[in-house]
Structures are given as structure tokens and as C-alpha cells.
Amino acid sequence: MKRKRAVKPETRPEVPQNKIAGGDFIDKLHAYRDLHAHAFFSSLGRLVDKPFTTLLTIGVLAISIALAACFYLLVANIEQLTGTIESSNQISLFLKDTVSEAEAKKLVETINKNTEVAEIKLISKAQALAEFKANSGLDAALDALEGNPLPVVLEVLPSPTQTNTVALQKLQQALQQYPEVDEAQMDMQWLERMQSILRLAEQATQSISILLGLGVLFITGNTIRLELHNRREEVVIAKLVGATNRFIQRPFLYGGFWIGFLSGVLAWFIVTLIMLLLWRSVENLSLLYEGSFHLRFLEYGESIYLILLSSSLGVAGSWAVLAYQLRQLRPE
Amino acid sequence: MLKFDNVCKRYADAGDVLVNISFHLQRGEMAFLTGHSGAGKSTLFKLIALIERASRGQIYFDGHDVSHAKDHQIPFLRRKMGLIFQDFKLLEDRTVFDNVALPLAVAGYGHHEISRKVRAALDKVGLSGKEKKYPLTLSGGEQQRVGIARAVVNKPPMILADEPTGNLDPGLAAEIMTLFTQFQQLGATVLIASHDIALINKMDRRVLTLDHGRLIAG
Numbered sequence: 001m002k003r004k005r006a007v008k009p010e011t012r013p014e015v016p017q018n019k020i021a022g023g024d025f026i027d028k029l030h031a032y033r034d035l036h037a038h039a040f041f042s043s044l045g046r047l048v049d050k051p052f053t054t055l056l057t058i059g060v061l062a063i064s065i066a067l068a069a070c071f072y073l074l075v076a077n078i079e080q081l082t083g084t085i086e087s088s089n090q091i092s093l094f095l096k097d098t099v100s101e102a103e104a105k106k107l108v109e110t111i112n113k114n115t116e117v118a119e120i121k122l123i124s125k126a127q128a129l130a131e132f133k134a135n136s137g138l139d140a141a142l143d144a145l146e147g148n149p150l151p152v153v154l155e156v157l158p159s160p161t162q163t164n165t166v167a168l169q170k171l172q173q174a175l176q177q178y179p180e181v182d183e184a185q186m187d188m189q190w191l192e193r194m195q196s197i198l199r200l201a202e203q204a205t206q207s208i209s210i211l212l213g214l215g216v217l218f219i220t221g222n223t224i225r226l227e228l229h230n231r232r233e234e235v236v237i238a239k240l241v242g243a244t245n246r247f248i249q250r251p252f253l254y255g256g257f258w259i260g261f262l263s264g265v266l267a268w269f270i271v272t273l274i275m276l277l278l279w280r281s282v283e284n285l286s287l288l289y290e291g292s293f294h295l296r297f298l299e300y301g302e303s304i305y306l307i308l309l310s311s312s313l314g315v316a317g318s319w320a321v322l323a324y325q326l327r328q329l330r331p332e
Numbered sequence: 333m334l335k336f337d338n339v340c341k342r343y344a345d346a347g348d349v350l351v352n353i354s355f356h357l358q359r360g361e362m363a364f365l366t367g368h369s370g371a372g373k374s375t376l377f378k379l380i381a382l383i384e385r386a387s388r389g390q391i392y393f394d395g396h397d398v399s400h401a402k403d404h405q406i407p408f409l410r411r412k413m414g415l416i417f418q419d420f421k422l423l424e425d426r427t428v429f430d431n432v433a434l435p436l437a438v439a440g441y442g443h444h445e446i447s448r449k450v451r452a453a454l455d456k457v458g459l460s461g462k463e464k465k466y467p468l469t470l471s472g473g474e475q476q477r478v479g480i481a482r483a484v485v486n487k488p489p490m491i492l493a494d495e496p497t498g499n500l501d502p503g504l505a506a507e508i509m510t511l512f513t514q515f516q517q518l519g520a521t522v523l524i525a526s527h528d529i530a531l532i533n534k535m536d537r538r539v540l541t542l543d544h545g546r547l548i549a550g
Contacts (some may be wrong), residue, residue: 031442242411243433
């Protein structure tokens with residue numbers, strides 16, 4: 001075979017070695033901005049191009065996110081409910097059924113002498129029944145009852161000096177000792193129990209939210225993986241003309257962002273819709289309880305947080321998949 | 333520009349595909365790579381384009397030993413090569429302009445510069461005015477010229493073509509070869525893998541011949 005005359009002098013300047021070639025700094029900056037803008041809008045365009053697939057994915061994600069948000073709101077609402085109950089130091093004395101009204105009045109006088117007690121109020125059987133009828137909405141059922149099942153109650157308010165739990169417990173035990181008293185109950189105890197149940201519910205909500213969040217991560221990741229698979233040829237060609245993984249990743253990351261963002265927005269609408277549906281019933285119920293309770297919706301900050309969080313989950317899910325898949329994908 | 337030093341490539345399933353390949357392509361040289369099918373042309377091509385790694389030996393490209401190039405360096409090395417394929421490898425859902433602009437976008441060029449360079453490249457391959465067309469509306473010869481425009485748009489020092497005329501009739505093939513000669517005259521190093529012996533003989537250039545994985549001439 002022939003060997004042709006070779007070496008020609010280099011007539012052309014070398015390609016610039018720096019990573020972003022061509023133009024001055026401002027030009028590069030503009031080029032970089034354009035790349036991002038293009039990836040930002042083209043990734044949205046791709047989602048819009050396939051409305052059915054997009055809707056399915058976003059629907060699944062939005063329901064997951066909305067579920068987590070609903071649990072959160074449920075706990076927040078119950079918390080608000082217990083918050084309206086003043087944490088009082090009041091001790092309720094339920095007297096034995098055999099104790100007459102007169103004996104009860106005598107007991108009031110006795111207890112009133114105790115310096116640890118600031119105030120004591122007697123609620124007769126009749127008063128208790130009337131109050132219960134008014135508040136419970138069960139008056140028809142109560143009318144059907146023979147006699148009055150409610151005990152006489154003494155509401156004891158400890159003096160303001162009795163603030164710590166130990167002193168209150170001591171007082172409660174002292175009151176329990178009176179033979180007329182069936183049960184001395186501290187209202188605070190009930191509140192504490194309620195609060196510990198709420199703490200449990202809060203923790204449960206957190207765990208469920210983490211699980212649902214992971215679900216969002218996986219679903220977005222899988223969606224992006226499919227998208228990457230569909231655009232495999234394009235990715236390979238981009239790699240062959242010298243695209244870095246970062247360049248290739250960019251539109252997919254924006255795709256993940258859009259999926260997360262749109263799911264977050266849809267989830268917000270789902271949550272708000274559910275709350276609106278519940279709102280009327282809750283207001284009615286609240287009226288029966290003297291209207292102190294109002295349903296709490298997602299606040300402004302919480303709504304922003306919800307959407308930000310779902311967007312970040314979308315980006316994180318796609319990033320994890322891309323980091324793995326792009327290393328696997330080699331042009332061949 | 334490109335130097336192979338005792339390069340071997342062995343695949344786990346196919347055994348030795350290239351054995352002790354050594355050659356040196358000078359800057360600005362134009363050469364052909366030929367051989368029967370299965371002789372290892374495509375593998376050699378893939379080694380140069382860093383699609384595959386050599387099992388043994390060194391490959392020098394543009395003064396660097398690239399046989400052990402790190403993954404993150406590969407994109408920057410590929411920007412110095414214009415790759416041309418038998419099946420064109422064009423993006424069918426993008427216009428001619430976008431296809432040719434891809435290497436520039438990848439390298440971070442600004443909008444104006446991209447526009448200018450793409451027009452210059454299309455002008456060079458004789459496709460002025462077809463910027464807005466889609467590849468599938470073009471003839472095979474035109475599609476290959478889009479592929480060539482894309483390969484040269486960033487003025488890479490090396491142009492690598494794998495069977496660029498394999499899908500074209502002789503008349504078009506000759507036109508494409510004329511283009512390659514022009515690029516060489518502009519200073520590019522050109523390596524063309526082809527089994528079209530008649531065409532190669534007509535070109536009267538250096539020829540590297542592979543036979544069962546060995547370089548028997550060149």
C-alpha cells in the first residue's frame with residue numbers, strides 16, 4: 001500500500017481548551033442562562049406533549065402528597081381543638097350517689113376552709129343534667145331515661161399558689177379521702193393524656209409522610225428513567241458530540257422539578273377541596289359546642305412549603321436515577 | 333495527532349478483535365482505514381472515539397495519552413473529534429439547524445455564535461437554506477452532509493468517519509469524499525473507515541488495512 005506524503009503544517013488554531021468555549025465572559029453567561037431557560041421550558045413542553053401520561057404520573061404523586069398533608073392537617077386541627085381548652089388546674093369531685101344535696105353543701109363548707117382551695121362550686125344533679133342536655137344534643141335520649149343518672153359534682157379551683165403538679169396531686173389525694181367523694185379527678189390529667197395521644201398521632205403522621213415522600217421520590221425517579229430510556233438515542237448522540245453528563249442531565253432534572261411542582265400544586269388543590277367539603281359539617285358540629293372551633297386549612301407558609309418540598313423531591317428523585325443511569329449509558 | 337502503540341482489544345465473548353495495532357497519523361494527514369467486514373474497523377473507530385477502552389497498549393490523541401482518560405475528561409476530548417457515522421445518527425425530531433448546532437450548544441457557545449457557525453458549516457456542505465427542514469425530508473446524501481456539517485461545525489482538529497458513504501450511491505460518495513479533502517486542506521486530520529476499495533484507490537491516500545484484527549498495511 002502506498003504511504004502518502006503526510007505532514008502539513010497546522011494552519012488552524014486549536015480548539016479552545018476551556019470547558020465553555022467561545023465568546024467573552026458575558027457571552028458565556030448568556031449562553032449558560034439560555035441553556036437553563038431552554039431546559040426549563042423544553043422539559044415542561046415534553047410533559048405537555050404527553051398529557052395522558054403526565055396526568056397519570058402527577059395524579060398518583062399528588063394523591064400521595066395530599067394524603068400526607070391531610071394527616072398533617074388532621075393532627076393540627078385536633079391540636080388546635082385541645083389548645084382551646086384552657087389548661088386549668090380545676091379538680092372535679094364526683095360525689096357518691098347516696099350523698100344528698102344537703103350533705104354536699106356541708107362538704108362544700110368543710111372544703112372551703114382548706115387554705116389550698118380558692119373557690120368551690122356545687123353543681124347539683126338537676127344543673128348537671130340541664131347543662132348536659134344543652135351541650136350534648138342528646139336531650140331526647142336523656143328524657144327517655146328514668147331519673148337522673150348524673151352525680152353531684154363539686155368543682156374545686158385550687159388557690160393560685162398551688163401551681164406545681166406535685167402539690168396539686170397532694171390536694172387531689174386529700175380531697176379523695178372525704179367519704180362522700182366517689183372520685184376526685186384532675187382536669188389536667190385528662191388534658192395530659194390527650195396531649196400524649198396527640199404526640200403519638202404526630203409521630204405517626206411523620207412516619208407516614210416520610211413513607212409517602214419516599215414514594216414520591218421513587219415514582220419520579222422511575223418516570224425520569226422511562227423518559228431517559230425513550231430519549232436514549234438523543235442522549236447517545238449528545239454524548240458522542242462531547243456533551244458532559246451535566247449537560248445531558250439538565251433537562252431531565254428540570255423534568256423532575258416540573259413533575260414535583262405540578263404534583264405539589266395539584267395536591268394543594270386536593271387538600272383544599274377536601275377541607276372545603278368538611279368545612280360545613282365541622283362548622284355545624286362546632287356550633288353545637290358553642291362555636292369555639294374552626295377548621296384549620298393549610299396556611300400560606302405551609303402551602304409554599306408543600307410545593308417546595310414536592311418540587312425538591314421531584315428533583316432529588318430524578319437526580320438519583322440520572323446519576324446512576326448516565327454512568328451505565330454508553331454510546332455503542 | 334493520533335498514535336496507536338501496540339493496542340489490543342479483547343472482548344470476553346468474541347476474543348481478540350484487535351492485535352498489536354501500531355500506527356501514527358500526523359497532524360493534517362488524511363488516511364483510509366479498510367479491511368473485510370469483521371476485521372476490526374468499527375472497534376478501532378470506537379477506540380479512537382473513546383466509546384471503548386483498549387485492553388492493552390497506549391493511544392495518544394492530540395499529544396495526550398487517552399487510553400486511561402477519566403470519564404469526566406472524555407466529553408472534552410470528544411469535542412476535538414468530529415464523528416461521522418454510516419447511519420448519520422441525526423435527531424429526527426429536530427431541524428437541520430438544531431442538529432448541526434448540537435456540538436456548539438454542548439460546548440456552551442452563545443446564541444449568536446451558534447447561528448453564525450451553523451450557517452457557515454451548512455454553507456460549506458452545500459445545504460444553505462435547509463436549516464428549517466427535518467432530516468427525514470432530506471435525501472440520504474443530504475442527511476449525510478448534515479452529519480458532516482455537525483462533525484465540522486466546531487472546527488475539530490480531527491475528523492473521523494465510519495463508512496460515511498456506505499449508504500450512498502457512487503456519485504454522492506465522490507461528492508462526500510471531495511468534502512473530506514477540503515477539510516484536510518483546511519488543516520484537519522481525517523480518518524475514514526471504508527470498504528469501498530474502488531473509491532479508496534481513486535483518492536490516492538494513505539491506507540491502513542486491517543485483516544483479522546491485525547494491521548497488515550499502512
